[in-house]
Structure formats: structure tokens, C-alpha cells
Amino acid sequence: MKKILFLIHDLGPGGAEKVLVNLVNNMNRKKYDITVMSIFDVGINRTFLADHIQYKYCFKRMVRGNSHIMKLFSAQTLHKYLIKEKYDVEVAYLEGPCARIVSGCPWESTRKYAWIHIEQHTPERASASFRNISEAEKCYNKFSGINCVSEYVKKDFCKCLKITVPIKVIYNTNESEKIIQLSKEKIDMSFINAHDVMLIGVGKLLKSKGFDRILKIVKRLREEKYNVGIYILGIGEEEERLNKYIEENHLIEHAKLLGYQKNPYKYVSNSDLFVCASFREGFSTAATEALIVGTPVCTVDVSGMKEMLGENDEFGVVVSNNDEELYIAIKNLVLDREKLKEYQKKALERGKRFSTRETVNEVEKIIDGD
Secondary structure, eight states, rough: OOOEEEESOOOOHHHHHHHHHHHHHHEEEEETTEEEEEEEOOGGGGGOOTSEEEEEEEESSOOHHHHHTTTTTTTHHHHHHTOOOOOEHHHHHHHTHHHHHHHTTOOTTTTEEEEEOOOOOOOHTTTTTSSSHHHHHHTTSSSSSESSSSSHOOOOOOOOOOOOEEEEEEEOOOHHHHOOOOSSOOOHHHHHHHHSEEEEEEEEOOOOTTHHHHHHHHHHHHHTTTEEEEEOOOOOOTTTHHHHHHTTTTOTHHHEEOOOOOOOOHHHHTSSSEHHHHHHHHOOHHHHHHHHTTOOOOEEEETHHHHHHHHSSSSEEEEOOOHHHHHHHHHHHHHHHHHHHHHHHHHHHHHHOOOOOHHHHHHHHHTOOO
């Protein structure tokens, strides 16, 4: 049985954390002895790890400025004192500190893989958790291979750093059957029924996710007498600011922040349109989950969206990353309910591409050295 370690920063409510849990829970338990280790023992996704997955952590609490502190120690020293045990395969499931720690593995027989989830744009950003760009390149080139969550992320990463090891694209793992089952759970429909068109956004409440942009669009549409409403699911540092905007702009009856939901799919499946207004993404887990339950997606052009929805809006709508174009796209779909229904069918069709087994098989081939 192969002994495998997956290292991640923490197991908070983010997309990468969620898809890691999906992945390890569905890998072949007869072939792999899997350990998930988080640098910091925090996050709701810890509770969703299957019983056969071993869980470990390096530090009980998150320390402010931790990536700067880690730079004081070499990658080899960090690995020695944090990882400690020997594994057949070590996976750094997030960019930055995780990759730096795993690159310090001293055993030549251990195969090492790094996952890149989000576009970096510049060498400085790609190397922010390393001492410098040179060290970042040196560390990443110690891996047996690097896996990116989309072609966009791959191209971006290759532009930022000089990488000589093989780089593949592996799409994120979604528990498609479970998602469909959970999406059928009943919810209180009164808020939805009070609106002609229901929008939904899902993700961490961070500035980079652009939820304020969506709220401004909802306000604008309502001022134009379009009866739209929106659910926003997630927690984060922007929650207070978003709530304040909702209150000050008289949207309390039309915009609801529902916080973190163990089952977001029942809200997504009952909404008319999933909206992504992010400034940066990797390969949006929330958007793929929307497709799986048959909810049309309208998004700005961030990493992976054209791969997901087609270059010519075959499976959803992708617009330039600015507020006006997103507003126009949403308004057009609000006006054209038949088009919205067409995209519902297309969403279900495209959602099949992201089945659990297909993506897990790809990862298992890598783990097995195929």
C-alpha cells in the first residue's frame, strides 16, 4: 500500500480545501494509505474527511505573518521538523509555503508533486512565500511534476517561473453524485418566490471575489424595475462591509448573506443564475458545482472559465472582467428567460464532464507514476 501525504495550509471553507477533501475521500482506500496534513489546524473542511483518512497538523493555531517566519528556515529544515515521517509520495496541494516545505524532502525515493490552483501573474507573486524568485524556481524544479487546475493557470505559471519538470492540467474533484443528491433537499422558497429571477454567488467573502460588484448590479437592476434577488453564501472579512451596503441601499428584502452552508447545493439548484464576479480564480469549484446541478453560469473572464463554458459561450456566459459587461450579460439573461432555460440544459450537459471518477482517476495515474 502506497503511503501518501497531502500537505495544505489549512482546511478552511475555500475551494482548494474542499476539492482536496473530495479527492482523498474518493481515492482507492485499498491501494493508498493517505494522510492529510494542514500547516494550521483550522477550518470547517476537517470535519468532512472520511474516517479512513489520517489527519495531522503542524501548528494548532494560525500565526500572523507565518510565511515570513518560515522563510527564516531552509526548506530542508522545515520538512525535517514539520513532516518528519517518510512517505512514498508527497503532495503540496497549495502554492507557496506547502510547496516550499515539500521541496525540502530529503528522500530521493519519495516522489513529490505540487498543485497550482490560482493564476500568479508575476514572478514576484509566484515567489512571495519563498526567499526570492531563484529559490522558488529551485524548489518547484525539485518536484517530480506540477499539476495546474486549468490550462490558463498552467500558461500563467509557466510565464512567471522557469520550470523544467513536467506540468499537467488536472481538473478539480467534485463529488458529483453527492452534490446532485444534496441539491434536492428542500428549502424555504418564500424568498425565491418573491423574485422573478434569483441570482446566487458562492465563495469566501473576500475583496478578490467581487461580491460587492454583484450587489451593485442587483441594485441597478432593481432601480430599473427588474424583480431580481440574490443569495450570497460564504464567510470572510468582507461580510460586515457587504451587509452595510445591503442595509444602506435598501436591499434587505432582496439580498441575503447566508453565511457558510454545509449544503450550498440546495440553494444553487433553486436559483436561476450563478454569478461569478471574481478578480482572480483558479478553476472555480463553485461554478463547476452549479453546472452539475443544472444552474446556468454567468461569469467574468477569469482563469478556467472559457475552458469550463466554451470559447463561444456554449455552456454559459463569459464576459470581460468589468462591471458594465457583467451587468449587461445578467440583464440580457433576466430579459430572455428562454435563453436562461437553454443554458440550464447546457449546464447539466457540461456538468457531466466534472464527474468524480474521471478526475480521481487522473490523480491516481499520477500517484502511480503512469
